[in-house]
Amino acid sequence: MSSARDLFSLPAGPADLCFDKNEFMKKTFSVDEFLHENRNAGSLENIRDDLGLYLKVLRSAMIELINQDYADFVDLSANLIGLDQQIGEIDAPLQKLKQEMLTVKGALEGTMKDISDCLEQKKALRAYKKSLQSLAKVQAALVKLKSLLKPVDEKQDEINPTLLERAALESIQLQFNLKYCSEFLDEEQKQSADHWKGSLLTQLKTYFLNMLEKKDLDGLERCLRIYCTLDECHIAEEVFKTEIVTPYMSRVVSESSLQNSPQGLTGIYNQILDFISLNMKSLLSLTKKNGKVKGYKFVINSFWTEVERRMETNMSSIFAPGNPDSFYSKYKCTLEFLERIELILEDPVEINCFKTHSQYKSFQVRWNLPVYFQIRFQEIGSNLEKACTREIDAVKFSTQQISVSQFNLLQFSIVLTCISNCWQDGIYLPQLFHRFLKLTLQLLSRTMTWIDNVVALNPIAPQDSGQEQSLRLKLLATLFSDITNLSKKIPQIVSLILDKSPTNLELASPQLDELFFDNRSALTTKLNRLQTLIVQELVQNSAPYIKQVSDIPRLYRKTNRDVPRRCCQYMEQLIQPSRSFRENYSSLVGDERLKDFLANVYGSLTTSYYNAVEEVLMSVQKTEESLRRLKSLRDRNFTTAAASSNSTTAMTDDDKIRLQLQVDVIYYVQEIERIGLARGEIEKLNELERLVEEATKIRIGSGSQSIAQS
Incomplete structure (x- = not known):
């Protein structure tokens, strides 16, 4: 923006213009925006008048600028005279x-x-010359092979390894030169080359055997x-495989040999x-890693493929x-x-070559491990499934002796046995580690x-409701x-699985712990659920006796x-379920x-007991x-009042009711403390204690405790 203003500076206008002349130089100039910004500077008529004045200023400045540069315009037009003629004179020489x-x-x-064609002809001649030279070498090699291999054909019992080595070198030269003169060979020469190579391999095979x-x-x-x-x-x-391995394996590897072994x-x-x-010791000593000859894999390509x-x-x-x-x-034996x-x-x-060989992979696939696992899955899983679908015998369960260190329910013993079976020798295979781990979960x-x-579902349901509650509680505690x-x-x-995991898996204990985290959390949830149910059972067995608190007034009113x-x-009956448990x-x-169980039980019972005692006291x-109030209305004389004051010194029926409630609460508190709860x-x-204390106006001390104990 600043450079544009320097090149095109606007002439100064009257000082009392209602707008800024530099706004016209903005690239983003807009008429609407101009009017919007200057609407407060004056009316539209004033803006129009100021714009007219500034337009006159601009026209005057333009005329003055033309007058200043008029001489340059005239000189430029004079210099361009005759330029077309000069351009025409230059055009002809350039063309x-x-x-x-x-x-x-x-x-x-x-x-x-022409040079490229000559080079191509020379290249073709050179190739033709090389082909002719190769053809001559092929012919010489055939003659030499014939001379080297012909004596051997006549006397098969005397194979000279030196001649075989020379023939091998000639054969290599022959094969090399055949590539460059194949188009010049006739059918007879090709057959001769194949014949002598075959003859060389035949004699080499005989010598090898x-x-x-x-x-x-x-x-x-x-x-x-x-x-090589x-x-x-x-x-x-291939020679070793066909001539040595195959006859031996045809005798050893068969169904009859397997049955008779x-x-x-x-x-x-x-x-x-x-x-x-017996048969490969010499070969292996020569071809092993530290042997004298390289490039052979007799164990893989000859022995294993045939086996x-x-x-x-x-x-x-x-x-x-x-x-x-x-x-x-059989599979363990094969491994x-x-x-x-x-x-x-x-x-x-x-x-590594042995394990990546196609026949090794095919051999591994033939062992149908998924089917084997499925059979084991049915064997192991069916045992647990039968146990889980079996109902718990109420008679046997009621007479069963409870053990702390061992499982009391058959299902838990069976699941542990099934998990142990998954990883025991004779069933577990390292190749199926992930499947057996999943089965364990x-x-x-x-x-x-x-x-x-x-x-x-509460599978134990005898006829007697009291026995049913007892067995239900026993079942929950056993669970x-x-x-x-x-x-x-x-x-x-987890430790057993780590011991059985394959060495190449590199499984760590934290990883297994994470897999079993859900099971541990589920077991913890089950324990908390059982605790809640046991507490509910104990509370349900005790809660009905709290209602007998309301019967205490009937025991003392008008009974002397x-x-x-x-x-x-009722207090003994209230405490008995928790005590028995x-x-x-x-x-x-x-x-x-x-x-924790008893704290929750007594917490629930105490709340109900407090409400019942409070209701009775009220x-x-x-x-x-x-x-x-009734007595005060009937008798207002001094004698009656005196008699009344004298009678208050004796313990009334209501006092006996309050004292009985206090004795019951003292016994209740002592039972809680006897358990070890604070x-x-x-x-x-x-x-609850304060409630009965305030009602009886007697602090719980040694005297009241002796009453309760007596």
Whole structure:
């Protein structure tokens, strides 16, 4: 914006203009915006007049500018006179120069094309010459091969390895030159080249087999080197496979051999591995990692390929997973067999080639591990499923002795047995680690579902309601104990799985703990749920006796009963369910949990008990006040008043009611403290004590405690 203003500065206008002249230089100038900004400067008529004045100023400035530069305009027009004629004079020479350059360019292109054609002809001649030279070398090589191999054809028993080496070199030269003169060869020459190469390989095969039979390491080494020279190592491997491995394996690997072997499949594998020590010792000593000859893989390409093919075709019965125990033993035996082959290979590179070989993968696939696992899944899972669908016998359960250290319900023992079976020898395979881990989690999950069903459906339902409540409470306590024991077993299960995990998996304990986190949380939730249910059962068994608090006034009104010194019978009945639970099941739930149970039970009971006592005291107070008002209305004389004052010194029926409530509360508090609970742990307990104290105007001391104890 600043540069534009410098180039095109506007002339100054009158000082009393109602707008800023620089606004016209803005790139974003807008008429609407201009009028909007200057609407307060004056009326539209004033803006119009000021714009007219400034327009006159601009016109004057434009005329002055033209007058200043008029001389330059005139000079420019004078200098342009005759410019067209000058341009025309220059055009003709330039056109001529252009034509000459095009002519030179054409000549150069023609010359370059002639040179390129000559170079191509020279290149073709050179290739033709090279082909003729190669053809001559091919002919010479054929003649030399004929002279080297012909004596051997006549005397097969005398194979000279030196001649074979020379023939191999000539054969390499022959194959090399054949590539450059194939278009000049006739059919007879091609057949001759193939014939002599085949003759060389035939004699080399004979020599190779002779050296293997004689176990001549030096001769065998020379033979293998000749094969390497010819780049035909695979032919040596195929010869060994066809002539040596196949006859042996056809006798050893068969269904009849498997049936007649005293050691079964293990015996067959031992015979197969014996072949290596009997027939491949010399080859392996030469071709191993530190051997003298490189490039051979006799164990993989000759031995293993034939063994695997024979096992798939002649011993297919070993792959049948119908009998899981038999399948397991055969598969474990096979894994040991493969590991022994890997020990023979030694070199990690060769071991990797062995494991990535197509026939190795095919052999592994033939072992139908998913079907084997499915059979084991049905065996293990069905045991737990049968136990979970079995109803709990009320008679047996009622007479069953409860154990703290062991599972009391059959289902928990079975799930632990099933989990142990998943990882025991004879069932677990490292190749199925993830499946057995999932099965373990499924077994725990099925147990959780069974627990929920047992708690919800209450499978024990005898006719007697009292016995039903007792058995229900026993079932809940037993479930609580067994779930606690099962949760303690989970770290052992995690440790077992870690021990059984494959070494290549590198599984850490925190990872397994995370997998079992949901099960641990579910077990904790189940324990809390059972605690709530047990508390509810105990409260339901005790709560009805709290209603008997309202019967206390009827015991003392107009009955002339003695001053209360013992708690009422309902108090024993109120406390008895919790006392029985503590005596019978404290070892099952544990001391800490038992205190939590009883704290919740007495917390709920105390609240109800407080309300009942408060209601009775309020009723007694209202009755007492009503009687007092009634007496005051009937008799207002001094004698009656004196008699009344004298009578208040004796303990009334209402006082006996209040004292009985206090004796009951004292006994109730003593029972809570006898359990080991503090008064502050029980909601409303302190309020209950204060309530009866204020009602009786007697502090709970040694005297009242002795009354309660008596």
